[in-house]
Amino acid sequence: MLALLTATLTGGAPAMAQQDCGGGDAVVTGSQQQGFTTSYRGQTVYQGESYIVATWEAVGSLTPGRTSQESVSVMASGWIGHHTIDLPSHTSFEVCGIMDVGNTTGRGAIEAFGATDVAIPHLTMTGSPWFGLHFGAVRGLHLGQITLDLTGGLGVRFDRESPDSISVVMDRIHVSGTDNHGVETWNVNGLDIGAVIARDVGYAGLLLNNTRNARIGLVDGHNVATGTGYATFRVANTAGRAADGGYDTNVVVDKVVAHGGGRGIFCVSQSGGLHVGEVELSGTGGNAVLIENCYNVTLASGTVDGGGEVRIASRSEFPLTRDVSITLEVDGTSVRESPCGENITWRITGDAPQHIC
Numbered sequence: 001m002l003a004l005l006t007a008t009l010t011g012g013a014p015a016m017a018q019q020d021c022g023g024g025d026a027v028v029t030g031s032q033q034q035g036f037t038t039s040y041r042g043q044t045v046y047q048g049e050s051y052i053v054a055t056w057e058a059v060g061s062l063t064p065g066r067t068s069q070e071s072v073s074v075m076a077s078g079w080i081g082h083h084t085i086d087l088p089s090h091t092s093f094e095v096c097g098i099m100d101v102g103n104t105t106g107r108g109a110i111e112a113f114g115a116t117d118v119a120i121p122h123l124t125m126t127g128s129p130w131f132g133l134h135f136g137a138v139r140g141l142h143l144g145q146i147t148l149d150l151t152g153g154l155g156v157r158f159d160r161e162s163p164d165s166i167s168v169v170m171d172r173i174h175v176s177g178t179d180n181h182g183v184e185t186w187n188v189n190g191l192d193i194g195a196v197i198a199r200d201v202g203y204a205g206l207l208l209n210n211t212r213n214a215r216i217g218l219v220d221g222h223n224v225a226t227g228t229g230y231a232t233f234r235v236a237n238t239a240g241r242a243a244d245g246g247y248d249t250n251v252v253v254d255k256v257v258a259h260g261g262g263r264g265i266f267c268v269s270q271s272g273g274l275h276v277g278e279v280e281l282s283g284t285g286g287n288a289v290l291i292e293n294c295y296n297v298t299l300a301s302g303t304v305d306g307g308g309e310v311r312i313a314s315r316s317e318f319p320l321t322r323d324v325s326i327t328l329e330v331d332g333t334s335v336r337e338s339p340c341g342e343n344i345t346w347r348i349t350g351d352a353p354q355h356i357c
Helices: 051-060
Strands: 026-031 035-040 043-048 070-074 091-095 099-101 108-113 116-127 131-136 139-150 154-158 165-176 183-199 206-222 231-236 251-259 263-267 271-282 289-292 294-299 302-305 310-313 322-331 335-337 342-349
Touching (some): 035 051, 043 051, 289 294, 289 322, 335 342
Parallel strands (some): 099 116, 108 131, 116 139, 165 183, 183 206, 251 271, 263 289, 289 310, 322 342
Antiparallel strands (some): 206 231
C-alpha cells in the first residue's frame, strides 16, 4: 500500500516540468511514492494516495460561480486511471508534470463542454485515451503548449453533435502515437492554430470538419495516415462553407509539410474557402494532394517530391470541384484532373506528367 501522500503549495515541480508552468490558485504536488496534496491559496484541501482525487479536489476548490478565471497547476506526475477531468467556465488548468491517462469510452481524459474562458496553458499527456482532450460548445478556449505522447486513441477532439465552439486558440499541439486522428475539429467558428506537429499518427494529423474562419500557421506530419484515406491535413464536411453557402476564403494555412504516411492534403465533401501558402510534400503513400468536390481552393506555392499524384476529382453526389488554383513544383509523380472541374488553374513546374483538362 502507498504511504500517505504529502506535498505543499510551495513544493517544487518535477525535473520534467514545463517552463513557466506553476503558480496556480490551486496546486497539486507530491508523487506516487510519497502521496499527493492539494492546496488552494495555501490551504490544504486534500492529502491522500489518489492522483485523480487530488486533481478533482483542485478543480473543485476554485471559487464557485466565479466570473473571472482561476487556475489549477498540477505539479505532480501520475496516472488518473479510467477517469475524466471536467473543466467548468473560467478555469485555467495546467499539468507541469506528466499526466498518464486511461480510457473511458466516449470520453476525454480532460473535457470542457458548454464552458467559457477555459485554458490549458501546459500539458504533457501519455497513455491511450478514447480522447485525450474533448470539447464541445466552448467559447474562448485556449490550448497552449500541448504534448500528447500517446499509445493509442485520438488526441484532441471537438464533438460532432455539439453546437458551435467559438474563438478557439491552439498555440502548439505536438501529438504522436494515436491510432486515430491527432487533432479533429467539428463545428468550430473562429480557430487560430500556431502549429500542429503530428508524428506516427494513425489517421489525420489535423482534420477540420464543418469549421470556418480558421488561421493556421504550420501543419507538419511525418508518417501520418499510413495505409488510410486520411491525410496530414484534411478539410471535410463543409469546412470553410459560410452560413450563406458561400466559399469566400476563410481557412488560411501558412504551410503544410507531409513526409511519408498516407495523403498529404485532402479537401473533400463540399469544403473550401481554403488558401495554403506553401506545401512541402514527399513520399506520400496516397495522393500528395487530392481536391474532391471542393470550392475556392488555392495552393499558392511549394514542392511535391514523389509519392501519390496531385489530383483534382469529383464524386457524382456533389457539384463539381470549381475555382481551384494550384501552383507547385511536382517531381517524381503525376498531375491529374479527372473528371474536369470548373475554373481550374494549374501552374505546374518540374518533371510531372500532366493529365489535365
